[in-house]
Amino acid sequence: MIFFNCVSKSYKEGKKAVDNLSLTIEDGTIFGFLGPNGAGKSTTIKMIVGLLSQDSGTISIDSTSDALQIKRNLGYVPDEPLFYERMTGMEHIDFICNVFQVSDRKQRTEELCTLFDFHALSDEIRSYSHGMKQKLAVISALIHQPKLLVLDEPMVGLDPRSSYVLKQTMRDYAAKGNTVFFSTHVLEVAQELCTQVGIIDKGKLLYQGTFKDLQKGSDQSLEELFLKLTEKTGE
Secondary structure (H helix, E strand, O other), rough: OOEOOOOOEHHHHOEEEEEEEEEEEEEOEEEEEOOOOOOOHHHHHHHHHHHHHOOOOEEOOOOOOOOOHHHHHHEOOOOOOOOOOOOOOHHHHHHHHHHHHOHHHHHHHHHHHHHHOOOOOOEHHHHHOHHHHHHHHHHHHHHHOOOOOOOOOOOOOOHHHHHHHHHHHHHHHHHHOOOEEEEOOOOOHHHHHOOEEEEEEEEEEEEEEOOOHHHHHOOOHHHHHHHHHHHHEEE
16 A cells, blocks of 8 residues: 655755645556646655655555565666666666565566566666566566556657557556556646556645546546646746
């Protein structure tokens, strides 16, 4: 479970990137975190994974606020994955496996590389295309079988087959009782994939719940409903 209670984070001049955010996300959920550019999505994600500290409020994952314990149990794909570019893909995966003490690394590496059609392990990362780096970031996030998967725009750069595989992997992952928290600007993907969505704008949460509840019996798409909600906050 992910639990945010009245969490705020400010940057320069006291402007709040996240403003009094409260969220409860149960295990087994694929949670789509949606919002315009600058809405507070990446700031929220960075607080979940421990790259930023909140100014106020509390964050807990599986009933703990201990940063090290949380990091042991999560996999993270940032919006712009960074690597030691002179490492090979295999060296990077070995590095991640050492950090998370993965015992069955050979089997896990073979399974995930086959799944994502990734066959450049002996090449230096600096030779990779953007899509190959994205695949490596996804494989690295999954290699230790974390309980929480945090993905910031994970489909960017992936080819259609890899995007399909990632979506199916997210479904299977959540079906085992794990949690997926991901942000995306592709609202059709969120509508198709998510069991719950959260919509944020100007640091404030506008909605959390299912797509069906957001529709309220209408036949509007998530894109149409998203635009209505975020237009109101801009008035």
